[in-house]
Amino acid sequence: MSVGHRIGEFAELAGVSVKTLRFYDEIGVLSPASVDPRTGYRRYLPEQLKDLASVLMLKGLGLPLAQVRELNHRKSSPSQRKAMLQEMKRTLEQSIQTATRSLNWISAALEEEGASPVPISVLVKRRPATSIASVRIRPKSYQEVAEAEDELSKALPPECGCAFRGVLWHRCAGSGSLEAEPFIALRRPVPGWAGCTVSRLPEATLACAYSDPEDEAAEQTYEAIRRWLHLRGYRLAGPKRELSLGRMLEIQFPFVEN
Known part of the structure; x- marks a missing residue:
């Protein structure tokens, strides 16, 4: 006389489909207690309802079936199951943090829609430290900044620059005065020329956007990045x-989290 329940009976008792039980058998999560070699019929013991309940519970918590199989095969101890659940909890918390951050960014993007006459895309870039030659000035006008850029470019030996060039703005017009530092990124060391400062532009995470060089377009881009931050x-x-890219500007704000 056959012992145990046939697969249909066991599925009904457990509240799962026959298809599910067959799948669990195929992948080694829950195998029948016996298989009739002649008919191929699977039979399950009542005690296996407890094993199946454990599988369904762990699966419901989000554990991949491969891990469920491993735990069941190892007959893990309560401490091992607890450690596994704690790891799942940490993973889920990280996922929630990531999803919350994405949701906040989408909400911010919705708020930004319509804030500028022309949509301005803000990108995040990571830039390494770079050697630069620069001249720091307190100009009375933006024209003086352009003149200082030209003087720096002419004075620097051609073989030393330039990977890229631009201006570091220490103080902008909104602060009541201007303080600028035109710079050129160096390809090789400057040979003892005293007309500029050689330093390292530090590595940074940057909020970046592109702009036409006209003042109005640049100011809109600055404002878009401020709002983004x-x-x-x-x-x-x-x-x-502020990097000079031919007929375009790339405006970059180094930032950190509050």
Whole structure:
């Protein structure tokens, strides 16, 4: 006389489908107690209802079936199961944090829609430290900044630059005065020329956007990046960087989390 329940009976008792039980058998999560070699019929013991309940509970918690199989095969101890659940909890918490951050960014993007006449895309870039030659000035006008850029470019030996060039803004017009630092990124060391400062532009995470060089377009881009930082809870972490890219500007704000 056959012992145990046939697969249909066991499925009904457990509240799962026959298809599920067959799948669990195929992948080694829960095998029948016996298989008739002649008919191929699977039979399950009543005690296996407890094993199946454990499988369904762990699966319901989000544990991959491969891990469920491993735990069941090892007959894990309560401490092992607890450690596994704690790891799942940490993973889920990280997922929630990531999803919350993404949701906040989407909400911020919705708030930004319509804030500027032309949509301005703000990107995040990570830039390494770079050697630069620079001249720090307190100009009376933006024209003086352009003149200082030209003088620096002419005075620097051609073989030393330039990977890229731009201006570090330590103080902008909104602060009541200008303080700028035109710079050129160096390809090789400057041979003892005393007309500029050689230093390292520190590595940074940057909020970046592109702009036409006209004042109005540049100011709109600056404002878009300020708004982007504010809505995400970031703060400025150093002078703003304005790179000259031919007929375009790349405006960069180094930032950190508050």
